[in-house]
Amino acid sequence: MPEPSASPDAHHEPARRVALVTGASRGLGREVALHLARSGHDVVVNYRRHADLAAEVVAEVEAEGVRALAVPADVADPDAVRALTTTAAERLGRIDVLVANAAATAFKPLVDLSADNVRRTFDLVVGGFVQLVQGSVPHMRRGGRVVAVSGIDSVRYMPDHGLLGAAKAAMESLVRSFAVELGPAGITVNAISPGGFETESSRIWGGSKFDVMKERFSAQSAVKDYGTCADMAHAIDYLVSPGARFLTGQPVVVDGGLTVNLADLDALHDATRAFEGGFALATGGDGAVGSPSSGATT
Numbered sequence: 001m002p003e004p005s006a007s008p009d010a011h012h013e014p015a016r017r018v019a020l021v022t023g024a025s026r027g028l029g030r031e032v033a034l035h036l037a038r039s040g041h042d043v044v045v046n047y048r049r050h051a052d053l054a055a056e057v058v059a060e061v062e063a064e065g066v067r068a069l070a071v072p073a074d075v076a077d078p079d080a081v082r083a084l085t086t087t088a089a090e091r092l093g094r095i096d097v098l099v100a101n102a103a104a105t106a107f108k109p110l111v112d113l114s115a116d117n118v119r120r121t122f123d124l125v126v127g128g129f130v131q132l133v134q135g136s137v138p139h140m141r142r143g144g145r146v147v148a149v150s151g152i153d154s155v156r157y158m159p160d161h162g163l164l165g166a167a168k169a170a171m172e173s174l175v176r177s178f179a180v181e182l183g184p185a186g187i188t189v190n191a192i193s194p195g196g197f198e199t200e201s202s203r204i205w206g207g208s209k210f211d212v213m214k215e216r217f218s219a220q221s222a223v224k225d226y227g228t229c230a231d232m233a234h235a236i237d238y239l240v241s242p243g244a245r246f247l248t249g250q251p252v253v254v255d256g257g258l259t260v261n262l263a264d265l266d267a268l269h270d271a272t273r274a275f276e277g278g279f280a281l282a283t284g285g286d287g288a289v290g291s292p293s294s295g296a297t298t
Contacts, residue, residue, distance in 0.1 A: 016066055018092045019240070020044040020085070020136060022075050022128075023102030025053040027200050028149065031229035032099055032236055033057055034064070039237050041097065042067040044088040048074050048102070067092060075102045075128035076120065085135030095139040097240045100129050100171075101149045105164040113163055125167035126174070133178055133189070142186030145240035148175055149232075150191040150251055152259055172251050179249030188248035190239050195255020197227030222257020231256075 019036045023029040025047035033043045034057070043061045045068060047054040054070040061068035069091050073084035089095055103125050106117040129148055137144070150172050152158070153165035172191050179189040196217035218226045235254045238244055253259065 016040055016042050017096035018042045018044065018088070018094055019097035019099065020046065020088050020095050020132075021099045021101060022046040022073075022132065023048075025050045025057055028194075028229045028232055029099075029101040030057050031233045032101065033068075034060055035230070035233035035237050036097065036099075036240070037061040037064040037066050037068070039241075040066065042092050043069075044084075044092065044095075045070045046073055046075070046084060046102070048072065075100075075132065076123040078127070078131045081128065081131040082135050085132070085139065088136075089139040094141070095136045096141070096144055098132055098136045098144075098146045099149070099236060099240075100132050100147070102128065103149070103164070103167075105167070107160040107164075109160060110162045118163060121163050121167050122170070125164070126170045129171050129174060133182075137182065137185075137187065140185075140187055143242065143245070144182075144185075144187035145244070146175075146178065146182075146187065146189040147236050147239050148172070148189075148191040150175075150193045152193055152195050152253065152255055154193065154251070156259060175251065176249045183248060186245075188239075188244065190244075190248060191251040192232060192235055192239065193251045193253045193255070194227060194232050195221070195253070195258040197229065197232060217258060220258055220261050221255065222261055225256055227254070227256055 017040070019033075019041040021029050021033045021036070021043060024033040024043075024045040029046075030053075033045055037043050037060075043066065045054050045057045045061065047070060051070070051072065054072075058068040058070045069088065071084050071087050073080040075081055075084075085095065103121075105121045105125075106113060108117070133146055136146070148171050150168045151161075151165070153161035154168035154172055156165075158165065172193075175189050175191045182189055196214065214226050218224055232254055235252060239247065239252065
């Protein structure tokens with residue numbers, strides 16, 4: 001296991017912790033980047049394609065009085081990830097927080113998936129996570145934090161989420177192992193597992209039935225509401241805080257009590273099965289969205 005970097009001389013100590021957020025040009029990644037900026041972190045905004053959106057996030061982060069840096073990288077590419085973590089550490093001095101948010105998949109029945117769909121999803125969600133941790137840990141000190149963005153599809157059936165759910169389940173297994181391996185170095189590793197919440201990806205998955213699904217998810221949740229990116233960002237902010245030093249190796253479910261309420265489960269499944277397709281591909285972070293007919297991952 002690579003040893004975390006030693007503390008530099010106090011005269012060169014950065015005033016703020018540095019957070020690297022993947023897929024941060026839009027959606028949940030953008031909200032997490034802004035939230036961590038507001039809580040005093042310098043932020044590395046990773047993106048894959050949309051440099052203009054990443055530049056907007058950088059400007060918003062800097063408006064909070066902290067430093068920001070946009071770095072392009074396809075997280076499915078090991079060489080790109082090594083360059084990303086090296087650039088982050090060289091430009092901002094260190095990496096204290098890693099939020100692995102970028103994801104992409106094809107929302108299809110398992111029997112309709114192509115080999116490329118499977119490869120791309122696992123390269124990004126599983127392989128990318130391993131590479132990000134390996135690249136970040138040498139630049140971390142005691143108190144370092146790693147958070148992987150998972151989802152309730154890792155443990156619950158959701159229509160056309162079989163592939164993404166399998167990749168997220170594998171990522172959660174890695175979270176447990178990394179937590180044990182990195183714990184002696186004072187680094188915690190956790191996953192956040194959102195339920196229904198509003199993002200571009202969830203709207204693509206739901207298609208024309210999104211509003212119906214949102215209503216059903218809200219009705220089933222314990223709090224009778226639908227989640228937001230801000231809800232997830234607040235949870236991540238806690239997981240990377242000093243107060244969470246004794247919480248590690250856990251998938252923290254943030255779903256408003258959706259998965260503990262089985263009363264309306266059949267109705268919920270009926271609603272999610274009934275959506276009318278829309279785009280076959282949805283992404284997290286900065287992945288590209290394909291056409292309705294292609295169904296190919298990018």
